[in-house]
Amino acid sequence: MDLVDSLLSGNRRALARLITQIENDLPVARNVLATLYMRAGRAHLVGVTGAPGTGKSTLVNELARAFRQSGRTVAIIAIDPTSPFTGGAILGDRIRMRDLSGDSGVFIRSMATRGSLGGLARATADVATALDAAGFDVVLIETVGAGQSEVDIAQLAHTVLVVEAPGLGDDVQAIKAGILEIADVLVVNKADQPNADITVRALRGMLALSQPESGARPTPICETVATEGKGIAELAAAIDDHRSHLNASGGMIERTRARIRRQIETMLREQLYARFISRNGGHAELDAAVEAVMDRRVDPYSAVEEMIK
């Protein structure tokens, strides 16, 4: 377990190598992760999500800087949707590196979707485990999008930030309604823009409508201008507050339990399938079923039942 030891002793190249193995779903990564898992559980996982154009990347960089100033080490996982089919995200890494490079207390890694449903969520969970075991105090998980990716983050992170910006178009308003449900902290970035107060007021109004649980903790709204570092300290404090709240209320244990259940379910699904398909004749059977459905000799639902029987 050479890799485990170097990783635990702070070797960044060992960490980078393991993440590549996780991304490529190599069996060797599983063994290392099994050992690392027992050492993890200390890091604060923070998800950061929001539509394109909200300035998330700059915000994440500034947050990392703020956490570093309070003496904590920070890892950033940037889930990069740029290239669902070929991977990518090198440009983003370079821009970030320029800002935060030379600080060994910061580790940055971009991950691209590989086109497999659920694959990215699983890989991100595993990378978070590795960064946690490697001793990072805060793991920032940044994603772009509206929909499934937010759900995945909500299920993975302890604290979820949803980033908004003033005046991003008509659809945004509609998206907010759902995204409020997963936000532990709301951020209005670019708060120096003319319409920022309208955005803040709109969010406040929607929060008032959407928090039916009496006694639920009100979702804080933080205003930031990430490009100037404004409001970042307050945002970092709001993130810490949320963690304290989770610890005090038992919410941390519930989130962890839900996350573990989901992780086990996902792995069970994948491995049951892998065993089914790699058994004698599984591949040929799948190919035959595809052709039978192509020719409309059978519908896909019956074809699957037939295979499983």
Place this chain on the structure above:
Amino acid sequence: MDLVDSLLSGNRRALARLITQIENDLPVARNVLATLYMRAGRAHLVGVTGAPGTGKSTLVNELARAFRQSGRTVAIIAIDPTSPFTGGAILGDRIRMRDLSGDSGVFIRSMATRGSLGGLARATADVATALDAAGFDVVLIETVGAGQSEVDIAQLAHTVLVVEAPGLGDDVQAIKAGILEIADVLVVNKADQPNADITVRALRGMLALSQPESGARPTPICETVATEGKGIAELAAAIDDHRSHLNASGGMIERTRARIRRQIETMLREQLYARFISRNGGHAELDAAVEAVMDRRVDPYSAVEEMIK
């Protein structure tokens, strides 16, 4: 098979009822879908995706109108990310209904994510099958987002439209690079805005760089102003052209085969898991594994191996 007959004879309430059953993953839907599947395969499935603020919904409405004018019936599935946890999308439906209501050749349905990985993709595929069997000539599948949802659409639709708009912020440029790969037709909506020509030129430049296959069909770029109906007829023609191209080149068969394979794989995964967990003691075993991992008595990878053994 009452529902099947009413559905095939054009009963819209029967169709709406089946879609609700599909959304709720009721077993009865499977039986109906099995029958409907054998009647499907005639509709042109068109995916429409793009970031919030590009004006997709208006564009989809106008496209529907254009296809109606050429005598075709149109169904719209709006994948709505507004509420990943509780479902929703009623507002969107109302706005659309006002525009296209009173035309029995149009059917509109919003679907929200339910928080289960892969669940929405499967449900969307099933709803598309139902609409196809019900006789709609064109099925427009609209989604918002950047990342996984685009991949799902690409895998489901015959023709994928990626909608851009001028000046949507810094992240947009980065996203385009990956999204170009899944676009069969690029649309620059809001083409009357000042910077529209810059967006068109940027896309053209990126296309020139990103099409390495010699002999590959160049991706058309359509400029539209959906709110004024401008460029819509040309866009509808580009969509039809793409279908003709797929039919002539054999691409249609390849896309259909890939889609069927993915659908069968997804169903196999889900059903293998369902059988495993619903067998004697499966639930209790899962609960025990979750608690063991919670207490760090075992890592999740080993826990899953133990369960499967």
